[in-house]
Each structure stands twice: as structure tokens, then as C-alpha cells.
Amino acid sequence: MSDQPEQPSTDPAPTDAPEPETTDRRGPSRRGLLGLAGAGVAGAAIGGLIGRTTAGGSATAVSESYPFFGEHQAGITTAVQDHLHIAAFDLDERITRDRLITLLQDWSYAASRITQGLDVSATGAFGGPASAPPDDTGEAAGLPASELTITFGFGPGIFEKDGVDRFGLADRRPEQLAALPPFLGDALRAEFSHGDLCIQACSSDPQVAVHAVRNLSRIAFGKANIRWAQLGFGRTSRTTSDQETPRNLFGFKDGTANILADDTDTLNENVWVADGDGPDWMTGGTYLVTRKIAMLIETWDRVRLSEQENIIGRTKREGSPMSGGEEFTTPDFDMMAGTQPAIPLTSHLRLAHPDTNNGIQLLRRGYNYVDGNNALGRLDAGLFFIAYQRSLDRFITVQRSLATDALNEYVRPVGSATFAVPPGASEGSWVGAGLFA
Numbered sequence: 001m002s003d004q005p006e007q008p009s010t011d012p013a014p015t016d017a018p019e020p021e022t023t024d025r026r027g028p029s030r031r032g033l034l035g036l037a038g039a040g041v042a043g044a045a046i047g048g049l050i051g052r053t054t055a056g057g058s059a060t061a062v063s064e065s066y067p068f069f070g071e072h073q074a075g076i077t078t079a080v081q082d083h084l085h086i087a088a089f090d091l092d093e094r095i096t097r098d099r100l101i102t103l104l105q106d107w108s109y110a111a112s113r114i115t116q117g118l119d120v121s122a123t124g125a126f127g128g129p130a131s132a133p134p135d136d137t138g139e140a141a142g143l144p145a146s147e148l149t150i151t152f153g154f155g156p157g158i159f160e161k162d163g164v165d166r167f168g169l170a171d172r173r174p175e176q177l178a179a180l181p182p183f184l185g186d187a188l189r190a191e192f193s194h195g196d197l198c199i200q201a202c203s204s205d206p207q208v209a210v211h212a213v214r215n216l217s218r219i220a221f222g223k224a225n226i227r228w229a230q231l232g233f234g235r236t237s238r239t240t241s242d243q244e245t246p247r248n249l250f251g252f253k254d255g256t257a258n259i260l261a262d263d264t265d266t267l268n269e270n271v272w273v274a275d276g277d278g279p280d281w282m283t284g285g286t287y288l289v290t291r292k293i294a295m296l297i298e299t300w301d302r303v304r305l306s307e308q309e310n311i312i313g314r315t316k317r318e319g320s321p322m323s324g325g326e327e328f329t330t331p332d333f334d335m336m337a338g339t340q341p342a343i344p345l346t347s348h349l350r351l352a353h354p355d356t357n358n359g360i361q362l363l364r365r366g367y368n369y370v371d372g373n374n375a376l377g378r379l380d381a382g383l384f385f386i387a388y389q390r391s392l393d394r395f396i397t398v399q400r401s402l403a404t405d406a407l408n409e410y411v412r413p414v415g416s417a418t419f420a421v422p423p424g425a426s427e428g429s430w431v432g433a434g435l436f437a
Helices: 030-036 097-114 206-217 264-270 303-313 348-353 391-403 408-411
Strands: 050-053 062-065 081-091 149-154 197-203 224-235 286-295 367-372 379-389 413-422
Touching: 081 206, 081 379, 097 149, 197 206, 197 286, 197 413, 206 224, 264 367, 264 413, 286 391, 303 348, 303 408, 348 391, 367 408, 379 413, 408 413
Parallel strands: none
Antiparallel strands: 050 062, 081 197, 081 224, 149 197, 149 413, 224 367, 286 379, 286 413, 367 379
């Protein structure tokens, strides 16, 4: 077995290698991978931003694009964009290992193009034959790249499902990759939980994010079906120091103490999988947890301000800890306010803080969501929580610490999923190649 990921080739496939599928109208051919270093990503600087101008050439129509290729996948430490479209897929029960590889290759090829503001293929939305459906659906035509990032993850079912090793990958499964254990307050629903594959698309333009998931789903036709999907808006975290701390739907600043992209030491300690943590193919990757958390908005809105602040452990206006100071002042958990701790023992700030959890920090990229109103006429809304961490054990530790969180009275987790997020792909390769090497 080679230490390097398998590279696509234009030579005839050897008899012991998967036979590449022919191109069809559902997506680009795996042969297109050879063009990854060409028009789709020409000039891309790994880890940097690329200025892009719309087709009209307007000087005011410049957007930013992130390269798809790199040491780590984009969309993790990338400056959090304002819009999310995330989807989990179940693999078709008839899909083979060879067709799964083809899907990941085709997804990588398409993602490398659309993150640069291009169509999913060279013929795209308008260049194909009139007698066939176009490769690209076209709703993002004329829009800039809009900071689009696409992040892929592998769920437990890709390794083993119902006791069956479907793709010969069971011995390469990270030991910890499994559904999360039940937590106090969980009201999980199957239609919001789990999945074999995951696509996270984040963008500064919601139409660009929707276009990404829509077109990648078309490519998956016959191989994978969407299990659940979620649109998100109004980020609830920050990953760069120049981003202002946003607010969640309870009106409080969220993500004040989040890990920042330039904090290399903290990222290495808490986010990126290191040598020896598990299977070699995951080194440089991370683990993704998604939690759809319904907020009891109308109930919260009737809580007096002082109680809201004690529940969170921060002031609502400034976001400063209840022990005093400003937003970024270090909380003083020993300070007393009369006979009681200034930061209550059951406050979210205290229970989620690294000091309470053996120094553990999670990199959060959550979003607000509103899915209309429920049958009672109440707002069907909440937080779509997204966290990246070096191991799922770290998330479990923090979540168990929140068992006595006073905030639990006002939230209901209704969805939950876990995914192994492999490292980024090198140019000419594809995400997940190391798993199949």
C-alpha cells in the first residue's frame, strides 16, 4: 500500500483498480480531475484569499474566494461566513466501493471549481448540447465566488452499517467515530440526525451556498440521497480577531471565546488530529459534531433580563462576564456577589468554559435558523450548532458538563450527527483519497 493517495490517470485502469465510470449528464467525469490545477484553480494560493471580479468586470463587483486545496479543508478555520447550507447523505444500498470513490472524486472536482466562482464543469450551465440537461443548474451564474467554502465529512455508516462492512473500510474506521451517547434533554429525531456523508457549504451569499449543495446533490444521483439538510443565517461564532462577535436568537453575543484561525498552538491542541491519534489517513483532519438545537423563543422572551444574564453568565448588552470587565475580560469564577458567586454555578459560561473542562476548547461555527412556525404557531427556530474538535471525546466531556446548565430549560436538541473530516486534498487529488489508498 502506497503512503501517497491514489492519483487519477488518463492511462487505462489496471485490472486491480476501480474502472472509471463514463461521463453522464449528472456530473463531471473523474477524468476531469486532471484539470484541477488548470482553469478551476489557476493562481490559487494555498491558505490564502483570491480576489475575483464578476463577468461584467465591474471594479465594485469583487468578491473573495478560498482555494479548495490545502493542508486542511476550508470551512473550518476560515473566517465564518454569514450563510450556511449543510446536508447529510445516506449512500444508496447498491453503491459499490468503486462508485463511492468516483463520487468523492467528482465532488472534489466540482467543489474545486464552484469555490472559485466557476460552474461545476467546463460546459456548465450554458455550454452543453441543447438536447441534454446542463451540467450546472445556473442560479449562481453572474454571482462572484462569495467566499464559498465546501467541507466534506464521513459518517460512521461509510465504514460499517448494520454490521456490514460495505466498502472494505471497517478496519480503517477511527475507533471513536460513532453516534454520540444520549445527553440530558435530548429529544432527537431521526430526520435531523446521522448520515453517511456530509457537505457543509458556507458563503457570504445564500444563493451561492444553496447552488453548491444543489449541484453536488445532482452529481450524487444514483449513489447517495439527502437524509437531512439545513439552511442557516447569522453566524453565531467568529474565527478571526477582526470579526465582531455575533448574537444568537436569544439576543446574547455568541462565540466570544472561540478558537481563532491564527492561534496555531490552540488549534493543534484542540482541533487538528495529530500523528498517533488514530488512523494515518485522518492526520491533519478533525471531527465534526452537528446539533440542531430548538430554542423555546417565546418562553425565553418572558424571562426578566437579570435572570437571562445569570443563565448565560454574561451581560446582554456588552457580553462581559458577570464578574465584571469587558467582553473579552477573563471570567473570575471565584468572585462573589454577596453570598453567591458572581458567575452562577449553573451558568452556561461557567459550565462550558475550559477551566471547567480540563482545558478543552471546541472550534464552533454555528448558525441561527428559522424554519417557519410550528403547529402551535410558535417560532420553529434555534441554533444549528457546529463544532470541530480533535476527538469526539472532547465534545462529550464538555456536553456532559452542561448537564446542570440553567439554559437547558429553554433549549431542546432535536438533531445530532458526527463525521470524520479528512485533511485537505492536494492539487490533482481528491478529498478522502488517503482513506482508500
